[in-house]
Each structure stands twice: as structure tokens, then as C-alpha cells.
Amino acid sequence: MRRKIPSHSALMAFEAAARHGSFARAADELALTEGAISRQIGRLEAFLGVTLFERVGNRVRLLPNGERYAVQVRESLDRLERDSQYLMGQPSDGASLDIATLPTFATRWLIPRLARFRDLHPNIIVHLAERMEPFVLAGSGFDAAIHFEHPAWTGMRTHRLLHETLVPVCHPALLGRGEGAVSLDELPRLHRRQNPDAWERYALESGIVLTNPAVGARYDLHSMQIEATLAGLGVALVPRLYIEKELVEGRLVAPWPDGQSISKTFSLILPEPIRLSEGPIQLFANWLLAEARSSNPTP
Secondary structure: OOOOOOHHHHHHHHHHHHHOHHHHHHHHHHOOOOOHHHHHHHHHHHOOOOOOEEEEEOOEEEOOHHHHHHHHHHHHHHHHHHHHHHOEEEEEEEEEEEEEEOHHHHHHHHHHHHHHHHHHHEEEEEEEEEOOOOOOOOOOOOEEEEOOOOOOOOEEEEEEEEEEEEEEEOOOHHHOOOOOOOOOOOOOOEOOOOOOOOHHHHHHHHHOOOOOOOOOOEOOOOOHHHHHHOOOOOOEEEEEEHHHHHHHHHOEEOOOOEEEEEEEEEEEEEEEOOOOOOOHHHHHHHHHHHHHHHOOOOO
16 A cells, blocks of 8 residues: 655655745755745645645744644654665675664773774674663664663573673772771762662672761763762772773772672673574674673673
């Protein structure tokens, strides 16, 4: 059955006129005459059976139905443009993958290693997108996800990658203030907004006394906490796998015990099982699992 969709030219003319509130400005943007814009919108209104603009002399004003439709059309055109640009950028002699991942995991662990995958498979482009919350992988447009273990992935193929162990870290200058040793309770503590009771749980596990574990600045991402510790703003509980380089270089120090019970497991989530085929997602999955094993074997 033929789709009941207006012409692309009519939608472009309508969206521009709605955005500018003027047929003349829409005509300038689209390199058309004002009369051409008016005719395109007239055809669109006839197709829809709905009046979109109120015409008063030489002026036009969107009616309520037109305002709603303008928002919907703009979103559709923006999505079509993004999808078209994406397709235009695909390699003609290779393949591409779309991977959803946690943002700090991507910037702190995955991206620094991607050059090794590129060297092995130069014709496969890996696109990364941020997803903070679990989602339904089927129909999402993603080939795989890298995320924490979660019931939302039930029915998907999950492969454990790395175990996240939180460790208190700070800038070494914080420990050098004053005379004698500085206790953890004396230092400003930084929190991750999604894990507000982490310091309280850490105090119970480690036996370290914290007068008020909830006091301190809050951040959305571990990457923000890490930058804050590097700036000397306080002590943060962050995954050790994110700050190994800074610890080796001495830019951060971790003189306190790790938080063993405050942990999660990163997993690779696939819609299908890993096969022996040489498809792009199979190659990426096998490479990622090997990188995880060499980096920090899961328990």
C-alpha cells in the first residue's frame, strides 16, 4: 500500500516557513521564490486537509495544528539528515559498528585501546554512543552495548568483561597539608550522584570512621570525579581501572583500602551469540574480550 506522506519539497518549505515565521525568509533560505513557498505549503495543506497558517495580508502566523506539526516535521527532517550523513560516511570497502556504552568507560578504558582494533581491522569503523541507562537492544540500531550487568539484558547474550572495584583516590598535595598524617575524615569527599551511599558503605566495610559520610560535592560521572581529584578538590571513590595511569604517574594516590563490596561488573551485550564467523561484530566482540582478559581478569 502506498504511504500517505507529503512531498519532501513541501515539508522543507513548511519547516522553513514555520521556523522563520515568514514565507519570504523561507524562500531566501531555500533559494526559491516566495510564491513557490506559498504554493508548496498550499499543496501540503490540501494533502493534509488541514490549514497550517493563518494568512493576514502579507503576514502569516502558525495555527495550533501547524505549531504541533512543525515540531514533528522538524524532528523527522533532522533525523533523516543525520541518518543520511551517517550513511554517506560509511566506508565503501568495509563495515561499521554502532556500540552503546557508558561514557566514562568509553573515555577512560575503551577509546585508549581502540587503535589496536583499528590496526587489526582497518576497514571496520567503530561508532560509540553514550547510554547511561539499560535499554532494549533489539531494534535500537546498536550492534552491541557495553554496560553493567542488569536484568534489562535478560534474553540477550552477555559476556563479562571487567570487575569494577572502587578505590578512594586524591591528589597527593591533599595529604601534605598540615603536620602529621591526614585522616580520610579530615578531607573533603566527592560523591557520584547515582551512588549517594557509597561513602557510608565504604566506611562500614573498611572500619574507617567518617563523621558525616554524605557531606561533599556531587557529580554525575566518574570522569567528573576524576578531574575533580586531579584539581585537588577532594577524595573520590572511583573504579581503579579508570585511574591506573594516574596512580602509576603519581598524579593521584590511593593510600586507603579498596572498597571490595562496592563493585559492579562491566559486560558486553550482544543480540546474538558470538559465532566463529568473521563478521564485524564477531571480530569486535572477540577482540574486546581478549583486551578485558589481558587488562584485568574477571573474578
